[in-house]
Amino acid sequence: MDSTEDLEYPQIIFQYSNGFLVSKVMFTACELGVFDLLLESGQPLSLDVIAARLGTSIMGMERLLDACVGLKLLAVELRREGAFYRNTEISNIYLTKSSPKSQYHIMMYYSNTVYLCWHYLTDTVREGRNQYERAFGISSEDLFGAMYRSEEEMLKFLAGQNSIWSICGRDVLTAFDLSPFTQIYDLGGGGGALAQECVFLYPNCTVTVYDLPKVVQVAKERLVPSEERRIAFHEGDFFKDSIPEADLYILSKILHDWDDEKCGQLLAEVYKACRPGGGVLLVESLLRGDRSGPVETQLYSLNMLVQTEGKERTAAEYSELLGAAGFRDVRVRRTGKIYDAVLGRK
Numbered sequence: 001m002d003s004t005e006d007l008e009y010p011q012i013i014f015q016y017s018n019g020f021l022v023s024k025v026m027f028t029a030c031e032l033g034v035f036d037l038l039l040e041s042g043q044p045l046s047l048d049v050i051a052a053r054l055g056t057s058i059m060g061m062e063r064l065l066d067a068c069v070g071l072k073l074l075a076v077e078l079r080r081e082g083a084f085y086r087n088t089e090i091s092n093i094y095l096t097k098s099s100p101k102s103q104y105h106i107m108m109y110y111s112n113t114v115y116l117c118w119h120y121l122t123d124t125v126r127e128g129r130n131q132y133e134r135a136f137g138i139s140s141e142d143l144f145g146a147m148y149r150s151e152e153e154m155l156k157f158l159a160g161q162n163s164i165w166s167i168c169g170r171d172v173l174t175a176f177d178l179s180p181f182t183q184i185y186d187l188g189g190g191g192g193a194l195a196q197e198c199v200f201l202y203p204n205c206t207v208t209v210y211d212l213p214k215v216v217q218v219a220k221e222r223l224v225p226s227e228e229r230r231i232a233f234h235e236g237d238f239f240k241d242s243i244p245e246a247d248l249y250i251l252s253k254i255l256h257d258w259d260d261e262k263c264g265q266l267l268a269e270v271y272k273a274c275r276p277g278g279g280v281l282l283v284e285s286l287l288r289g290d291r292s293g294p295v296e297t298q299l300y301s302l303n304m305l306v307q308t309e310g311k312e313r314t315a316a317e318y319s320e321l322l323g324a325a326g327f328r329d330v331r332v333r334r335t336g337k338i339y340d341a342v343l344g345r346k
């Protein structure tokens with residue numbers, strides 16, 4: 001219920017209006033390397049030094065740094081010589097490139113790709129389909145062909161997708177005990193971060209990332225260096241090529257890219273390939289049963305409309321898709337974070 005105070009001064013409306021300004025400040029500070037510079041320097045730096053080292057105007061950098069202070073991404077200390085800035089702890093951990101929990105790559109994907117697509121949100125809602133043609137002048141008949149329109153775009157996407165698993169990978173992979181499954185395929189496993197985490201958590205299993213040939217090549221060459229590689233790769237198109245036999249198939253953020261028909265087609269092939277007693281683990285952001293939230297998932301579902309052919313779904317909708325493909329004993333675990341887990345058995 002709105003309080004009289006909220007109705008007289010609509011704080012929440014102002015916050016929402018400014019939401020994209022906040023995002024862009026954080027993305028820009030990341031892109032310019034503000035957080036990396038302050039981490040590397042190991043001590044607070046003055047405005048002049050930061051602007052000079054990052055090759056920006058002093059006036060522009062001052063506004064950006066002050067906004068980051070307001071957003072608690074930086075802290076400022078006023079000395080006789082002027083203002084000195086340092087990272088806050090949360091920025092050191094999540095916004096610097098070198099941190100093991102870095103979210104830098106997903107920020108760059110949001111800032112340089114998702115942001116441009118969202119410019120056409122009104123058209124998306126009117127037409128009910130993604131906006132690659134308007135945003136980038138390319139046809140989206142082949143969805144991942146459009147998403148991977150250059151190797152750099154693909155790398156940005158895959159590295160961005162990898163980012164979240166340093167934070168949520170353990171939660172989704174331990175939501176169920178996966179130790180009985182020894183041979184695992186991560187279908188559409190992309191940059192390999194979730195698969196690597198899976199081997200770390202279940203050292204007795206083998207995990208193979210199955211993805212489009214060009215993705216596998218980029219993942220091997222640029223994302224999972226051979227000295228750190230604990231996983232195997234398999235090149236294939238899960239809509240056209242056969243899916244190898246295994247005990248468990250992970251489909252992490254796969255079904256949300258596709259409509260019900262394509263999901264049904266893919267799950268039916270997975271069911272055929274799956275060993276009896278095996279299973280399928282869906283990793284997705286689940287909408288509540290009454291679709292009242294979580295708001296992040298509702299926003300992601302809009303993003304699926306802007307960028308893909310899919311949508312976010314409720315646990316009941318995923319259970320229905322799994323059941324229709326033949327899977328039984330479907331169980332759902334909410335992690336309390338962005339991504340949840342659903343396990344079905346053959």
Ligand SMILES: C[S@@+](CC[C@H](N)C(=O)[O-])C[C@H]1O[C@@H](n2cnc3c(N)ncnc32)[C@H](O)[C@@H]1O
Nearest residue numbers: 161188189190211212215236237238239252253
């Ligand atoms: C949203 S990403 C999810 C990546 C990864 N599973 C994760 O959770 O970070 C979707 C993945 O599906 C892959 N993919 C899309 N179409 C595919 C197809 N026809 N065959 C195999 N992989 C495909 C993409 O290349 C991409 O890596």
